[in-house]
Amino acid sequence: DAGITQSPRHKVTETGTPVTLRCHQTENHRYMYWYRQDPGHGLRLIHYSYGVKDTDKGEVSDGYSVSRSKTEDFLLTLESATSSQTSVYFCAIRAGGNQPQHFGDGTRLSIL
Amino acid sequence: EDQVTQSPEALRLQEGESSSLNCSYTVSGLRGLFWYRQDPGKGPEFLFTLYSAGEEKEKERLKATLTKKESFLHITAPKPEDSATYLCAVQASETSYDKVIFGPGTSLSVIP
Numbered sequence: 001d002a003g004i005t006q007s008p009r010h011k012v013t014e015t016g017t018p019v020t021l022r023c024h025q026t027e028n029h030r031y032m033y034w035y036r037q038d039p040g041h042g043l044r045l046i047h048y049s050y051g052v053k054d055t056d057k058g059e060v061s062d063g064y065s066v067s068r069s070k071t072e073d074f075l076l077t078l079e080s081a082t083s084s085q086t087s088v089y090f091c092a093i094r095a096g097g098n099q100p101q102h103f104g105d106g107t108r109l110s111i112l
Numbered sequence: 113e114d115q116v117t118q119s120p121e122a123l124r125l126q127e128g129e130s131s132s133l134n135c136s137y138t139v140s141g142l143r144g145l146f147w148y149r150q151d152p153g154k155g156p157e158f159l160f161t162l163y164s165a166g167e168e169k170e171k172e173r174l175k176a177t178l179t180k181k182e183s184f185l186h187i188t189a190p191k192p193e194d195s196a197t198y199l200c201a202v203q204a205s206e207t208s209y210d211k212v213i214f215g216p217g218t219s220l221s222v223i224p
Contacts, residue, residue, distance in 0.1 A: 004155075031210065043156075043199070043214040050210055058211070090155050098144040098163065098203055101212060103155030 003027050004104035006091050012110045019078040021107050023091030025071075031094040032074040033101060034058075034066060036087040043090070049074055081111045114139040116202050118215040125190055125222050133185040133218045135200035143205040145183050146212065147176050150197045190222045 003026030013019055023032060033048040035058075045058030047066040055066050063085060065077045078085055088108050092101040119134045137145070144163055148156035160169040162178040169176045173194065175186040185198055197219045201212040 033211075042216040045211060048210065056210070092155075098161070100144070100146045100158045100161050101201075102158055103148075105155045106153075 004091060004093055004102060006089075006104040006107050008107060009105070010108045012112065013081055014112055015082060016080050019081050019109065019111075021076045021089055021091075021109070023074045023076070023104060025074075025093045027093055027095070027102075028071060029093040029095045030071075031096060031101075032068065033092040033094070034064075034074065034076045035090045035092065036060065036085075037090060037106075038087050046076065046089075083111050085109065086111045114202070114204050114213050116200060116213045116215040118198075118200055118218050120218060121216070122219045123221070125187075125220070127191060127222055127224050128189045130186070130188045130190070132187070133198055133220070134182060135185070135215055136182040137200075137202045137213075137215075138181075139202050139204035139213070141205035143203040145178055146201045146203070147183070147185055148199040148201065150199060150217070156199055187220070190220075192222045192224050195220055195222045 005024045007022045034046040035043045037043050044060045046060055046064050047058055049055045049068040067075045088106045090106045091104045094101045116137045144161050146161050147159040149159055150156045160176040165180045167178050173188050177184045197217045199217045201214045203212045
């Protein structure tokens with residue numbers, strides 16, 4: 001299994017609070033991704049990183065920010081959580097070129 | 113616009129009843145097509161990469177094939193443990209080198 005750890009695995013919080021999800025990898029891969037998965041929408045890309053301090057937006061980036069200060073860690077922050085951000089969040093890593101992405105086991109986030 | 117569709121949305125098979133799942137894509141230059149398996153509560157698990165039309169890959173009861181417009185995942189004599197959601201994803205060489213586009217998935221149920 002690819003060395004990807006997501007934390008926390010489950011979180012319940014209230015609207016308006018800040019939330020940070022962490023993705024940690026032990027593979028030294030260049031690329032890291034954050035997705036959300038919702039019924040009827042499949043996997044949607046939020047943000048991704050192509051190197052330390054290098055990030056770009058995905059298709060559903062509004063309301064989210066990311067940071068990558070070292071190769072192994074990619075953080076996703078919801079500055080002020082809303083109920084529409086209730087979802088399952090997946091982190092993925094990729095070595096580069098046309099290599100596949102490998103996924104963590106997800107964080108289930110509920111915003112009440 | 114780059115797009116990936118999958119059919120059927122859901123498939124119910126008797127144990128031993130072979131069938132195929134379809135992934136159709138329209139992208140600006142195919143760099144790679146990926147198949148994943150996703151079990152409930154887990155992240156997608158990588159199965160295969162296909163790079164060019166005519167290519168085939170096999171793993172146990174699964175065989176993936178690729179044409180210029182679609183890919184098939186053939187399941188031979190399925191067992192209940194093959195029940196999962198199968199996702200296909202495409203990496204386009206011209207429009208989104210760093211990203212992949214995921215299809216909505218096919219939910220497979222294999223009945224004993």
